[in-house]
Amino acid sequence: MYREKYNRLGERYEVLEIPLDRYFNPLRKKAVSLAQGRTLxxxxxxxxxxxxxxxxxxLYAIDGSEEMIKxxxxxxxxxxxTVKFFxxxxxKLPFPDNFFDTVISSFVFCTVPNPRKGMEEIRRVLKPGGRAVFLEHTISDSDLLNFIFLKPLDRILGYLIDDSTLRRTYDLIKEFFDVELEEKYYRGIVRLVVGRKG
Incomplete structure (x- = not known):
């Protein structure tokens, strides 16, 4: 279902994100600067x-929405x-095992229908010793912030784009990778996490 919603949004998605860009773009820049070698x-x-x-x-890049890829x-x-797009x-990544030096995920796992399977696939396509870099918005460290802000926002985003702001993506990352770096922003609403495939 998320594919159809993102295909319909197309160019309007950029407009929806304008209020967040001043906060998120510096973090995107920091995350992506960690890419090395063959990167997905x-x-x-x-x-x-x-x-x-x-x-x-x-650089390789993949997305579930044909409109976003365009x-x-x-x-x-x-x-x-030069980017190879898919x-x-x-x-279900269309790449062989142990293929990439780096995998980047920027505000993605809030919409992945099966996040555990997604983590398995990222680990599979990473070379041994490769790094997975996650910039994700997740449930906050503050119960009050979760209650007054994230839960209402979660209902709205869930309806519009199948997005969840309440996932514990960091806990899932720890199951699949050796965490080398974790940085929290905005009371833990956003986290930059670097994991290595052992």
């Missing part, structure tokens, strides 16, 4: 992260970037 971005969306990638990475391709062309889901 899962859930690339409209390609907001593309301009931040180091120029020496071999916009991201146009953005890559405008930036003069339409598909993180729960």
């Amino acid at each position: 971005e899962v859930g690339v969306g409209t390609g907001k992260t593309l301009k931040y990638y180091p120029r020496n990475v071999e 916009i991201a391709k146009r953005r890559a062309k405008e930036l003069g970037l 339409v598909g889901d993180v729960e």
Whole structure:
């Protein structure tokens, strides 16, 4: 269902995110700066992260929405970037085992229908010693903030784009990767987590 919603949103998705860009874009830049070697971005969306990638990475990008991929391709062309784009889901990545040095996920796991399967797939396609970089919005450390802000927001986003702000993505990351870095922003609503495949 999320695919149809994102396909319908298309260009309007960028407009919806404008109020958040001033807070999230610096974090996107920081996350993407950690990419090395052959890199996959899962859930690339409209390609907001593309301009931040180091120029020496071999970049692959996948998203479940054909419309989002069209916009991201146009953005890559405008930036003069070579990116291999794919339409598909993180729960079933069309890549061989041990293929990537880095996998980037930027505000993706809030919409993944089966997040555990998504983590399994990211781990599968990473080389041993490869790094998975997650920038995700998750449930806050503050129960009060969860109650007065995230729960009402969760209902709205769930209806509009099958998005959940209340997931415990960090706990799931710890099950699949050795966590090397965790940074919390905005009372834990957003986390930057770097995990390594042992």
